Amino acid sequence: MTILSFCLAQALLKFPEIEVIGQARQSTELIQLLQKSPCDVVVSDLAMPGGQYGDGMPLLGYIGRQFPTVRIVVLTILENPSLLKRLREVGVTAVINKSDDLSHIGLAIVHVMRGQEYIGPSVRLALDSMGLSASGQQRDVMLSKRELEVVRLFVSGMTTTEIAAQLKRSIKTISTQKNTAVRKLGIERDSELFQYSQSNGLLNLSAYVGDGNLDDAIPVNT
Helix, strand or coil: CEEECCCCHHHHCCCCCCCEEEECCCHHHHHHHHHHCCCCEEEEECCCCCCCCCCHHHHHHHHHHHCCCCEEEEEECCCCHHHHHHHHHCCCCEEEECCCCCHHHHHHHHHHHCCCCEECHHHHHHHHHCCECCCCCECCEEEEHHHHHHHHHHHCCCCHHHHHHHHCCCHHHHHHHHHHHHHHHCCCCHHHHHHHHHHCCHHHCHHHCCCCCCCCEEEECC
8 A cells, every 4th residue: 555745646547556545745744644544655755845754864764764664665856876875775765756757656666565676767867877876876987097097186186277288188188088087977076076086096096197008998996
């Protein structure tokens, strides 16, 4: 049996095995429903303002602690890898982008009932484009030695202009190589690039630079 946090019952008509037992407009109603009507799955918008239990991570965490057997399907417009990691940490194993066809909600419910995760197509596409797994974790990433070289110099404190001058490449080329590396790593801010580089030893890659074979690819693990 399933509780919906808003009017999505019509999307589940194609799934006769799913019984909708309630709908909630905010967190107070949702928790009251869970307390008096035990269910197997909750489908909730990540943003559901109102109610004494809040929304987002606080609400999902509360549901996970107080109703540990309930599976959670989350609807969101966000596809940030760090968000997906946090969702998994509070027990969410199904994430659907609100732009996806509503039939994916039913599919997600069926999957989580079988103990399987479900990632909607839009979220999956976003993760694939960043080289991330369904959990939001970085897969093994293949950075070219040119990209590694640029990243190493950048996190050492050099500007794009200084790197271009040292490597005798154009500023545009250096910028492109840095942006390509950042995209492969699924990183959004320079501060994250510094943290990533430190944790993955990219601050000590001088041995890779200047060996005359810059087109090879180096796997970077996380």
